[in-house]
Amino acid sequence: xxxxxxxxxxxxxxxxxxxxxxxxxxxxxxxxxxxxxxxxxxxxxxxxxxxxxxxxxxxxxxxxxxxxxxxxxxxxxxxxxxxxxxxxxxxxxxxxxxxxxxxxxxxxxxxxxxxxxxxxxxxxxxxxxxxxxxxxxxxxxxxxxxxxxxxxxxxxxxxxxxxxxxxxxxxxxxxxxxxxxxxxxxxxxxxxxxxxxxxxxxxxxxxxxxxxxxxxxxxxxxxxxxxx
Amino acid sequence: xxxxxxxxxxxxxxxxxxxxxxxxxxxxxxxxxxxxxxxxxxxxxxxxxxxxxxxxxxxxxxxxxxxxxxxxxxxxxxxxxxxxxxxxxxxxxxxxxxxxxxxxxxxxxxxxxxxxxxxxxxxxxxxxxxxxxxxxxxxxxxxxxxxxxxxxxxxxxxxxxxxxxxxxxxxxxxxxxxxxxxxxxxxxxxxxxxxxxxxxxxxxxxxxxxxxxxxxxxxxxxxxxxxxxxxxxxxxxxxxxxxxxxxxxxxxxxxxxxxxxxxxxxxxxxxxxxxxxxxxxxxxxxxxxxxxxxxxxxxxxxxxxxxxxxxxxxxxxxxxxxxxxxxxxxxxxxxxxxxxxxxxxxxxxxxxxxxxxxxxxxxxxxxxxxxxxxxxxxxxxxxxxxxxxxxxxxxxxxxxxxxxxxxxxxxxxxxxxxxxxxxxxxxxxxxxxxxxxxxxxxxxxxxxxxxxxxxxxxxxxxxxxxxxxxxxxxxxxxxxxxxxxxxxxxxxxxxxxxx
Numbered sequence: 001x002x003x004x005x006x007x008x009x010x011x012x013x014x015x016x017x018x019x020x021x022x023x024x025x026x027x028x029x030x031x032x033x034x035x036x037x038x039x040x041x042x043x044x045x046x047x048x049x050x051x052x053x054x055x056x057x058x059x060x061x062x063x064x065x066x067x068x069x070x071x072x073x074x075x076x077x078x079x080x081x082x083x084x085x086x087x088x089x090x091x092x093x094x095x096x097x098x099x100x101x102x103x104x105x106x107x108x109x110x111x112x113x114x115x116x117x118x119x120x121x122x123x124x125x126x127x128x129x130x131x132x133x134x135x136x137x138x139x140x141x142x143x144x145x146x147x148x149x150x151x152x153x154x155x156x157x158x159x160x161x162x163x164x165x166x167x168x169x170x171x172x173x174x175x176x177x178x179x180x181x182x183x184x185x186x187x188x189x190x191x192x193x194x195x196x197x198x199x200x201x202x203x204x205x206x207x208x209x210x211x212x213x214x215x216x217x218x219x220x221x222x223x224x225x226x227x228x
Numbered sequence: 229x230x231x232x233x234x235x236x237x238x239x240x241x242x243x244x245x246x247x248x249x250x251x252x253x254x255x256x257x258x259x260x261x262x263x264x265x266x267x268x269x270x271x272x273x274x275x276x277x278x279x280x281x282x283x284x285x286x287x288x289x290x291x292x293x294x295x296x297x298x299x300x301x302x303x304x305x306x307x308x309x310x311x312x313x314x315x316x317x318x319x320x321x322x323x324x325x326x327x328x329x330x331x332x333x334x335x336x337x338x339x340x341x342x343x344x345x346x347x348x349x350x351x352x353x354x355x356x357x358x359x360x361x362x363x364x365x366x367x368x369x370x371x372x373x374x375x376x377x378x379x380x381x382x383x384x385x386x387x388x389x390x391x392x393x394x395x396x397x398x399x400x401x402x403x404x405x406x407x408x409x410x411x412x413x414x415x416x417x418x419x420x421x422x423x424x425x426x427x428x429x430x431x432x433x434x435x436x437x438x439x440x441x442x443x444x445x446x447x448x449x450x451x452x453x454x455x456x457x458x459x460x461x462x463x464x465x466x467x468x469x470x471x472x473x474x475x476x477x478x479x480x481x482x483x484x485x486x487x488x489x490x491x492x493x494x495x496x497x498x499x500x501x502x503x504x505x506x507x508x509x510x511x512x513x514x515x516x517x518x519x520x521x522x523x524x525x526x527x528x529x530x531x532x533x534x535x536x537x538x539x540x541x542x543x544x545x546x547x548x549x550x551x552x553x554x555x556x557x558x559x560x561x562x563x564x565x566x567x568x569x570x571x572x573x574x575x576x577x578x579x580x581x582x583x584x585x586x587x588x589x590x591x592x593x594x595x596x597x598x599x600x601x602x603x604x605x606x607x608x609x610x611x612x613x614x615x616x617x618x619x620x621x622x623x624x625x626x627x628x629x630x631x632x633x634x635x636x637x638x639x640x641x642x643x644x645x646x647x648x649x650x651x652x653x654x655x656x657x658x659x660x661x662x663x664x665x666x667x668x669x670x671x672x673x674x675x676x677x678x679x680x681x682x683x684x685x686x687x688x689x690x691x692x693x694x695x696x697x698x699x700x701x702x703x704x705x706x707x708x709x710x711x712x713x714x715x716x717x718x719x720x721x722x723x724x725x726x727x
Contacts, residue, residue, distance in 0.1 A: 042404060049405050056416065065420050075419050083412035090404050164322075165263050167311065167408035171415070172270040175304055179278045 030106070037110045040100075041091040046118060049087045050125040053080050057129030061136060073137040074181055077126075078192050081146040082174035084122035086167030089154025091118060092221040093163025101220065112217035119151045119209070142196035149191050149205030150174070155212030163221035251342060254334075258346030263315060267308050268354055274304045275358050283362060287609045288369040289551045290376060291447030297359060297379040298437035302386055303418055309351045309387050310394030311411030316347045317395035321402020335486055337476030344395045344472065351387050359383070372534070372551035376447055378457035382437050385464035390414060392471035399475060430512035432505060435463055440518065444607060448551045449584035451528045453517035456508070463504025470497025515586045536581070542568045546580040552606050562621035563602075565664035566628045569702075573709050575632065575717075577602040593627030595635070602628060622666050626657075629664070633657045635717045651690055652721040656709070658694035663702070668695065693726050700727060 038044070059065070060076045091114065094100055101107060126143050130136035136143070150170040157169030177192040179185075185193055188200035195201075279300035283293045317340070320326045329339065363375045394410050418438070425439020434440060437460055446452065476490025511520045516529075536547040539560035544567045546560045563580055570576040577595055580602040586592065592605045604627055610620040634653050662668050668691055697705065708727055715721050 045403065045405055049409060052409075053412075060416075065416075065423065076416065079412065079415045079419060083408065083415075086408035086412065087405060090408055093404055161263075161266055164404055164407075165266060165315065167411065168267060168270065168308065171307060171311070171408070171411055172274065174415075175274055176277065179274075 033106065034110065034113075037107075038114065040095055041093070041114055043091060043114065043118065046087050046091045047121060050084055050118070050122050053084045053087070053122070054125030054129035056080060057126050057136075058132050061130060061133040074192065075178060077130075077136060077143070078146065078174055078177055078181075080126060081122075081143060081192075082150050082170045084126060085119075085147055085150030085154045085170040088115060088118040088122055088151050089158050089166035089170060090163055091115075092155065092158040092166065092216055094221060097223050107220070108217040111220055112213060115151070115155060115213055115216050119147060122151070123147045139196055142192075145196065145202050145205045146192050148209040152205070152208035152210070152212030155216040156208070158221040159215045159219055161222060166221065251338075254339075254342045255346055255349075258316075258343050259349060262312070262346055262350050264312050264347065264350035264354070267312060271304065271308065271354060271358075275301065275361075278304060279358075280362060280365070284365065284369075285612055287444050287552065287606070287612050288366070288371065288554055289445060289448060290366060290370055290373040291452060292442055292444045293366045293370070294363070294376050294379050295442045295446070297362070297383050298440070300438075301355070301358060301362075302383050303422075303438050305351070305355060305383075305387060306390055306418055307411040307414040310390040310397075310414045311407045312351070313344070313347045313391040313394035314398035314410040315407040316343050317398025318402035318406045319343070319398075321399070322404060335476075335483065336479040337486055337490055340395070340399060340475045340479075341472065344392060344475065347395060348388055348391045351391055352384055355383060355387055356380075369554075370551065371553040372549070373447065376452050378452060378454055379437075382457045382460045382464070385461045385468065386437060389464040389467035389471070392468040396471045396474050400478065428513075430510075430518070432509050434511050434518060435460060435505060435508045443516070443585040444609065444612070445549065445551070445585050445605070446517070448549055449531055450516045451530075451532060453519065453528055454525075455520035455523045456511055456518040458523050459504045459507040459511065459520055461504070463501050463508065466497045466500030466502070466504055468497070470494050470501060473497055516584060541580070542571065544571075544577065544580060548582045548606070552582065552609070555606065555609055558610055558617065558620065559606075559624065562624045563628060566625050566632075566660065569660050569664060569705075570632055570709075573706070574713055575600055575635075577632075580604065580628075582606055593624075593631050595628075595631045602631065604628070622670060625661055625664050625666055626671075629657045629660045633660070633716065650719040650721070651686070651723045652726055653716060653719070655690045655694040655697060655723060655726055656716060658691060659697035659705075662694065662698040663705075690723065693723055697726055 057077065057080050060080070065076050092111070123144050126147065127140050130140075130143070150173060153173050154166050154170045158166035161168065174192075177190050180187075180190040180193040188194060188198065188204045191198075191201035191205045279296040282300055283296040286292045286296075320329055330336065332339070359380055367375070394407075394414075397410050398406050421433065421436040422439050425433040425436040428434055428439065434456055437457075440456065470493075473490045473492075473494025473496070477487060477494050479487070479490075507520050507522055510522065511518050513519075534550055537550050537553050537556055538545045538547040539556050540546075541560045541564040544563075546556070546563055548556050548559060559582075567577070567580070575595065578599045578601065581604075583592065583603045583605055585605040585607050592603070592607075595602050604624060608615040608620060608623055610617040615623075633656050658668060658671055661671060671691075700708075704727070709716075712721060
């Protein structure tokens with residue numbers, strides 16, 4: 001997309017709102033903007049990576065890579081949940097930096113939509129992988145909570161380190177969570193160590209996700225000049 | 229010789245000096261560009277929460293505390309080292325600068341090598357700082373021995389291998405998802421290999437440094453067995469060399485001579501890794517460590533000489549290895565009541581000695597020799613592995629009383645090498661334990677170390693007799709035992725014959 005195109009889109013939005021019912025993002029230029037945004041974030045590759053994580057989840061459960069049925073049973077799923085969250089966090093990296101921030105009015109919404117959609121895809125991929133074998137420790141609710149919280153951590157990290165290195169934070173949190181599970185810690189801020197239906201843990205994970213999404217939407221990942 | 233020839237002859241030293249300076253400058257630039265410093269606070273937090281705290285909860289013995297390097301510190305480091313190396317390796321490809329950099333005077337292999345070296349420097353420096361912190365803390369707490377270097381060497385080899393493999397993955401598959409996927413893959417491999425390695429008694433799975441669970445007294449009674457660490461270092465060192473060679477071998481451009489050298493290095497690395505794997509395949513778990521026949525030095529089987537530290541438990545010396553000096557007072561206090569009960573009786577030990585823990589055989593207790601000596605190990609020390617002081621005391625007392633009354637050797641919490649105790653023996657054991665401070669209620673719950681495993685109805689009957697025997701005056705108990713202990717040990721006394 002050229003700068004002119006962006007200008008047109010920015011200028012066309014009020015007109016479209018006044019003259020035609022479909023919102024601006026359904027305008028051909030808007031759809032193109034969405035497509036280009038997704039392409040610039042390597043979303044197709046991210047979806048492929050998430051699909052791989054789903055397949056690995058299936059393989060881990062099918063071939064019993066998990067350790068027993070107690071706390072060890074959670075080790076592999078949490079690693080994969082952190083992996084999917086890392087993939088989502090890495091997509092926040094923008095190759096355009098300030099140019100993009102200055103030129104696209106819809107950028108916060110695009111970032112928001114991309115992050116939320118990819119987080120949903122991550123949950124879907126892991127749940128689909130687990131559903132085939134059907135013996136996932138913690139169930140869908142646990143996957144939803146853990147991926148949401150880990151994604152929030154990754155998105156927050158992206159604002160600090162840049163999108164390219166944002167994978168570090170979910171992975172580090174995952175290591176801490178593994179230790180918390182073994183040590184029997186019960187703080188809700190280490191939500192993977194709590195039961196899937198635990199309200200406190202769900203609330204903490206939701207708060208972290210909300211903070212991460214908000215920071216990503218309004219601020220974006222750290223400037224690529226010092227990162228990717 | 230012409231003037232031009234003289235000039236040519238004077239060039240190499242200057243060029244060499246300039247090249248060294250250039251390498252140093254490039255290395256410094258790479259060190260400054262590395263994202264690893266972002267990792268250090270996170271890894272420091274993980275280090276203090278996991279490896280450091282775990283090590284400090286172990287007995288203050290060098291070998292077992294140093295085992296956290298391979299069992300805890302490495303798993304915390306592995307994925308991040310590989311991921312950051314992949315990130316560094318994929319830089320040229322991510323930025324679309326591969327073609328641009330091809331025209332630089334430096335060979336591709338050299339540029340990649342410097343970037344890999346910078347990543348390795350950061351990773352290994354951080355690792356060694358954490359190891360130093362850990363070893364200083366261990367040195368302040370331990371009373372005997374010195375720092376084992378094999379776990380440190382194996383850890384360094386593993387990290388070097390992961391850095392090189394991660395860097396190669398990033399170089400050959402550049403992209404923003406390479407680093408997290410490499411880290412994820414390393415985590416998964418680590419978890420999967422750990423699952424297969426734990427409890428393994430030999431074979432290739434022992435290549436995993438984090439899968440070997442050491443005895444609490446490793447390196448105390450016998451030298452730290454270097455067989456398996458040698459094979460592991462060879463394997464992971466080979467992987468590192470092979471990956472580094474592959475960076476030059478599969479470079480798109482470069483001199484043929486350099487690529488040949490890279491090929492030789494890669495092949496040497498593969499050979500070393502294969503040799504290490506092959507050696508590990510022949511490994512087997514022995515009583516005091518893992519043995520690889522091709523590497524094993526029989527000299528390392530000789531016991532380590534030491535002067536035991538002893539305490540007095542009512543006239544009976546209780547001796548421990550000096551590495552376990554911190555537990556001497558507790559051990560003496562735990563054994564004093566039971567030793568006092570059997571003082572003067574036939575078969576009563578004249579001494580209690582700590583012996584080496586045998587791998588995977590569980591706690592040991594026996595009374596052997598002439599004059600009789602009580603032998604016990606220190607598998608479960610108080611404050612370690614969730615063992616309380618009361619649990620430690622009970623474990624020692626149960627082991628002693630069972631060995632004394634039944635004449636059986638306890639191994640792994642079960643009786644070995646002898647017949648199952650008769651009902652009268654169990655009743656006397658229970659009574660002696662009750663008097664020594666191990667309540668019948670605790671014995672009913674099962675003590676796990678020779679604990680009484682009778683059907684509930686029989687147990688109630690036996691414990692009723694035990695209660696009655698325990699209520700007798702100590703003089704009466706002593707006199708009865710002095711008269712009938714040989715018959716009791718031989719299983720010739722019935723429950724009804726107990727007073």
